[in-house]
Amino acid sequence: MTIDRIADRVRAAERLNAADALDLYRRAPTALLGQLADIVRARKHPDPVVTYIIDRNVNYTNVCVAKCNFCAFYRPVGSPEGYVLGFDELFRKIDETIAVGGVQLLLQGGHNPDLPLTWYEDLFRAIKERYPSFKLHALSPPEVIHLSRLSQLPVPAVIDRLIAAGLDSIPGGGAEILVDRVRALLHCDGKATANEWLGVMRDAHRAGLRTTATMMYGTVETDEERLEHLLRLRALQDETGGFTAFITWSYQPDHTELAGHEATGIEYLRTLAVARIVLDNFDNVQASWVTQGGKVGQLSLAYGANDMGSVMIEENVVRAAGASYCMDEVEIVRNIEDAGFLAKRRDMQYRILGDPMFREREVPRMLELATARADGDHSTPAELRLYPARSGAGKKMRAGEILPS
Amino acid sequence: MNIAAPTNIIDLGMLADEARRQRHGTRTTFVRVADVASTPGAALAWSPAAGELRIVGTPSSRSAAVERVREVAAGARGVPVSAFSLADLEQLAARESATLRSILEELRAAGLDLVAEAPFDQLRDPRGSIEEVNISGLALARLTIHQLPSAEVPSLLKEVADLQRRVAVVRAFAPLPRVLNSALPTTGYDDVKRVALARLIVENVPSIQVDWARYGPKLAQVALTVGADDVDGVSAEDETTEGRRRAPLEEIRRNIRAAGQEPVERNGRFEPLVR
Numbered sequence: 284m285t286i287d288r289i290a291d292r293v294r295a296a297e298r299l300n301a302a303d304a305l306d307l308y309r310r311a312p313t314a315l316l317g318q319l320a321d322i323v324r325a326r327k328h329p330d331p332v333v334t335y336i337i338d339r340n341v342n343y344t345n346v347c348v349a350k351c352n353f354c355a356f357y358r359p360v361g362s363p364e365g366y367v368l369g370f371d372e373l374f375r376k377i378d379e380t381i382a383v384g385g386v387q388l389l390l391q392g393g394h395n396p397d398l399p400l401t402w403y404e405d406l407f408r409a410i411k412e413r414y415p416s417f418k419l420h421a422l423s424p425p426e427v428i429h430l431s432r433l434s435q436l437p438v439p440a441v442i443d444r445l446i447a448a449g450l451d452s453i454p455g456g457g458a459e460i461l462v463d464r465v466r467a468l469l470h471c472d473g474k475a476t477a478n479e480w481l482g483v484m485r486d487a488h489r490a491g492l493r494t495t496a497t498m499m500y501g502t503v504e505t506d507e508e509r510l511e512h513l514l515r516l517r518a519l520q521d522e523t524g525g526f527t528a529f530i531t532w533s534y535q536p537d538h539t540e541l542a543g544h545e546a547t548g549i550e551y552l553r554t555l556a557v558a559r560i561v562l563d564n565f566d567n568v569q570a571s572w573v574t575q576g577g578k579v580g581q582l583s584l585a586y587g588a589n590d591m592g593s594v595m596i597e598e599n600v601v602r603a604a605g606a607s608y609c610m611d612e613v614e615i616v617r618n619i620e621d622a623g624f625l626a627k628r629r630d631m632q633y634r635i636l637g638d639p640m641f642r643e644r645e646v647p648r649m650l651e652l653a654t655a656r657a658d659g660d661h662s663t664p665a666e667l668r669l670y671p672a673r674s675g676a677g678k679k680m681r682a683g684e685i686l687p688s
Numbered sequence: 689m690n691i692a693a694p695t696n697i698i699d700l701g702m703l704a705d706e707a708r709r710q711r712h713g714t715r716t717t718f719v720r721v722a723d724v725a726s727t728p729g730a731a732l733a734w735s736p737a738a739g740e741l742r743i744v745g746t747p748s749s750r751s752a753a754v755e756r757v758r759e760v761a762a763g764a765r766g767v768p769v770s771a772f773s774l775a776d777l778e779q780l781a782a783r784e785s786a787t788l789r790s791i792l793e794e795l796r797a798a799g800l801d802l803v804a805e806a807p808f809d810q811l812r813d814p815r816g817s818i819e820e821v822n823i824s825g826l827a828l829a830r831l832t833i834h835q836l837p838s839a840e841v842p843s844l845l846k847e848v849a850d851l852q853r854r855v856a857v858v859r860a861f862a863p864l865p866r867v868l869n870s871a872l873p874t875t876g877y878d879d880v881k882r883v884a885l886a887r888l889i890v891e892n893v894p895s896i897q898v899d900w901a902r903y904g905p906k907l908a909q910v911a912l913t914v915g916a917d918d919v920d921g922v923s924a925e926d927e928t929t930e931g932r933r934r935a936p937l938e939e940i941r942r943n944i945r946a947a948g949q950e951p952v953e954r955n956g957r958f959e960p961l962v963r
Contacts, residue, residue, distance in 0.1 A: 313913055313948070314705065317698040544939070547946040548906030549913060578876030578907045585697050585877075621875045622697075 286311050293319045293560055296326065304510050308557045313549055320556035320587030327566055328589045333624040334567075334633065335615050337640060338387040338420065339380040339596040342655050343368045343406075347393025349425065349474040353459070353502055355538035355604040357393050361676030366656055367395065369664025370409055377414055380596060383612070383647065384640030386630055387418030389593065391456055394429040394474060397677030400444065402670045403430065407449035419449055420631050423456030424483035425474040433673070439486045446490060452631045453487045455495040455530065461515050462508045469502055469541070481519055488525025493632055496526045496565070500554055501534040501546035509554065513561045520564045527633055528567035528590060531558055532574040537605025548579045552586045559587025567633055572615075573601055576608045581618040590629075591615050597653040611649035612641050697877055697884075704884035704915030707891065716912055716949040717895070718919035718940050719956060726771070728755040732763055737937070737963075738924035740829070740956030742804050743771035750784050750791055753777075754798045761799020768956030770802035770829045771795070774817055775810040777803070788817055792824035802827045802956055807834035807866065808848060815854050822857045829956060830860045830897055830920065835867040838878050845889040852892045859958060860895040860918055861886060864903060864911075879907055880914050887915025895958075900940065909943045918954075919944075 289303045290311070299307070307316070346365040347357035358365040368376075377388065388410075407419055422430070422445065430445075431438045442450075458480055459471055466472035475483070487494050496516045500509050520526050531554055533546040546554075551571075559568045570588040572580025573595060580591065594612050601607075610618070616639045619626040628636040640646055663680065672678045722734035726745030734741060741764055747753035753772065761769050772795075781788040792803070803821050806828055811817055821828050831851075836844060845863070852858050863886035864879055874882075887896045898911040901921040908919060923936040937953075944951040953961045 314698050314702045321698065544942070547943050548909050549943075549947050551906075552910070576904070576906055577873070578879060579910065581876040582697075582880065582910060618875050622877050 286315070290315060290319055294322060296563075298563055299561055301507075301510055301514055304513070304557065304561045305506060307560065308506055308510065308553065313553055316553055316556035316560075317586045320559040321585060323559050323563065324568070324587050324589050331624045332627050332635075333584055333589055333591060333619045333622070334627050334629040334635070335591040335594065335612075335619070336387070336629050336631065337380070337383060337385040337594045337612060338389050338418075339376055339385055340389045340593060340598050341368070341373065341376055341391075342599045343373065343390060343392040344395045344398065345393050345599070345655070346395040346397070348396055349394045349429075349471065351459075351469055351471040351474065352540040353469055353471075353499070353534055353536075354600075355535070356600040360396060360674045363661060366661055367398065367664060367667060368655060370406060370666055372656075372664070373406065373410070374413060376597070377410065377417060381414070381417070383594070383596065383649070384628070385594070385596065386636065387420050387451070389454055390419060390421035391423050391426065391454060394426065396433065396674045397667075397670075397672035397681075399670055399673075400430050400434040400436070400441065402667075404444060404448040407445065411449035418451045418631060420452045420454055421445075421450055423454050424480045425457035425471075427453070427483050427487075428475050428479055438483055439490065442483075442486055442490050442492070446492065450492070452492055452527075453484070453494040455484075455497040455526070458497045458512070459499045460502070460504045460508055461512045462504065465502070465504045465508055477515065481515060484519060484525065485523060488523035493525055493527045495528045495530060496520075497529070498531040498558070499534055500531060501550070502541060502543070510557075510561070513558055517562055517564060520562070524564075526565055527631065528569055529558055529562050529565045530569040530571060530592065531555060532571040532601075535574060535601055535604030535606050539604055548575060551575050551579060552582060555583055555588060556586040572610055573598060573608055574606050577610050577614065577618060580608075580610070581622055584619070584622045584624065590633075591619060594649075595652055596649065597655065599655050602652070602654070607652070609650060609652045612639060612646060613648060616641070697880055700884045701880060701914035704887040705913055707887050708896070708915045708917050711894070712917040714949045715952055716917055716919065716944045716947075717952045717954045717958070717960075718900070718922050718944070719954050720922045720924040720936065721920065721956075722924040724760055726753070726756055728752050728759065730756075732759060735924040735926060737926050738767055739954060739961055740802075741767050741769045742956075743769070744804070746776045747772060747780055750780060750786060750794070753780070753791070754794050757795050757798040757800045764799070768801040769799055770804040770956050771800055772804055773810075774803050774806040774821065774828070775812075775834075778812050778817055789820045789824055792820055792826055796825050800826060802829040804829050805832045805862075805866075806830070807832045808851070809836050809844070810834045814851055818851070818855045818857060822855070827957065828858060830862050831858045831893070832862045833865050835865045835869075838874070838882070841882055842885060842889070845885055848886075849890045849892055852890065856892075858893050860897040860920075861890055861893045862897040862899060862920065863890075864898060866899075866902070868902070876907065876910070879903070880910060883911045883916050884914045905939060905943050909947050912944065912947045912949060
């Protein structure tokens with residue numbers, strides 16, 4: 284089929300099959316992809332509104348046994364650079380988030396064998412007790428699988444316990460590319476196969492949670508495999524309708540074992556646009572300014588995105604791999620309005636919360652994203668001793684044989 | 689085209705891309721630049737991969753400028769030497785009660801090939817000074833914009849086109865501002881509009897240029913799809929700690945190809961380089 288014919292199908296709101304989507308991705312001019320993606324965006328969002336959320340992106344631990352070769356953030360068990368945030372540190376971060384109008388934590392971390400399910404439950408309950416209306420968008424599917432394995436409970440049971448403790452929604456991290464050939468090459472099939480990742484999302488949706496979906500591209504996958512990823516998400520969304528949004532970003536190679544180079548800005552805009560076109564059953568597509576920078580992040584709004592993502596406040600994972608962009612609420616709103624849209628705050632479910640917070644009250648400017656901890660702070664939270672460790676290093680630490688640095 | 693009317697950014701980019709393709713096809717040129725300090729006696733070291741040696745900084749005096757050009761040119765081995773801002777040279781001439789032409793001729797005699805930039809919004813006499821560059825036997829590497837609010841861009845671009853109609857020696861125009869305001873940076877939309885409008889309005893200047901180092905690979909690459917056809921400021925360093933595939937030469941080529949274009953390396957005189 285010609286590109287013009289495929290483009291006509293998109294304009295007519297017809298669903299694309301894999302072959303047509305691949306043709307479009309490979310051969311359509313970038314500007315045409317932008318035009319088509321913009322048509323789909325406008326169809327779903329006739330009002331010229333672009334949303335964003337004020338939340339904080341917190342990584343509660345960097346200790347991880349998964350050892351994905353594209354990750355620059357994790358530290359192995361026993362590493363002196365490993366950390367676990369204490370409950371009080373997390374409360375302080377929530378206080379800071381609320382102070383700038385934030386409504387939730389995006390809480391993700393490494394697969395730390397020394398944090399049992401009860402640690403998460405106690406944390407979630409403690410947060411909800413202190414901050415009843417504050418939302419927990421927490422634990423990506425591989426983390427849920429990790430907890431399932433640690434606790435020897437089925438995934439639905441883990442999800443039920445986490446919901447009972449206060450979990451509100453699940454972020455779509457850890458999807459990378461949902462093709463097992465790719466996952467094997469990235470050493471991330473052990474943390475979750477494609478089916479396992481999708482299975483957690485299916486279970487979460489069945490349990491009444493809404494979740495997001497993501498795609499990290501630009502490592503070892505083919506164009507066909509990127510499309511396969513999108514089509515698998517589309518199929519699950521047909522089945523459950525539980526995804527609120529899709530977010531894609533390019534692999535960040537600095538300081539990773541896999542190394543290589545980052546996909547270009549044009550590749551990002553093309554991938555974003557094709558995702559918007561193929562994922563015809565997703566309402567929301569986010570711009571990834573944190574990996575692409577503010578300029579390409581803003582241009583994403585012309586290539587199908589209807590959401591500028593999160594103010595973030597804090598970021599650790601992407602920064603570890605070499606990208607360190609920052610946009611506070613003022614800057615996000617300036618970019619949205621400069622592109623000709625109305626800026627509105629939202630929650631995780633994409634319900635509009637209001638106009639920009641900084642126009643309602645004074646909010647401190649934030650010119651640099653915070654980190655999980657100050658450099659050199661490897662202290663161990665006191666409450667960790669209340670939880671059984673599984674690793675040898677963790678057991679020694681909790682027995683006091685290794686003093687916290 | 690009504691340049692003041694709000695235009696869909698993708699439609700605007702497509703128009704500019706079509707104009708660029710009519711002039712250049714899919715060919716995108718780039719130059720690897722080695723910056724050299726302007727202080728006489730400062731270190732003289734640069735990568736042999738450089739296609740342009742650029743003396744950067746404001747000359748403290750006429751004699752210092754001439755001396756530094758002579759030092760750099762002596763070691764250039766045929767690589768074009770560019771130096772200074774034409775606005776700084778205008779001021780130097782006023783400060784030293786000399787004519788601009790006499791300074792330019794002396795710099796040329798010392799080995800200078802090109803004046804590195806002419807910031808349109810800073811020049812006291814854009815037409816006269818650019819003509820002096822030409823008369824003195826030098827070339828102008830690029831016409832630039834130092835700093836300008838976006839709202840004033842369309843009228844300024846028309847002035848640039850008018851200037852070129854009179855002088856006809858501007859080979860490349862870099863429409864994005866050289867001074868970046870970190871507190872209030874231009875947006876991606878701002879930059880794309882500027883580049884696209886520059887291609888459409890300043891149709892009598894052969895190349896619309898974007899600075900790789902100043903604007904970064906992502907924005908610079910996008911600019912290549914909305915009217916820009918030349919990339920300035922690519923580092924001449926061949927190796928990085930991340931390996932050869934991450935080196936500037938591979939990175940610029942990869943980005944140009946990923947934008948659907950064919951990279952052609954050039955030197956400071958816009959002569960293609962075959963390496």
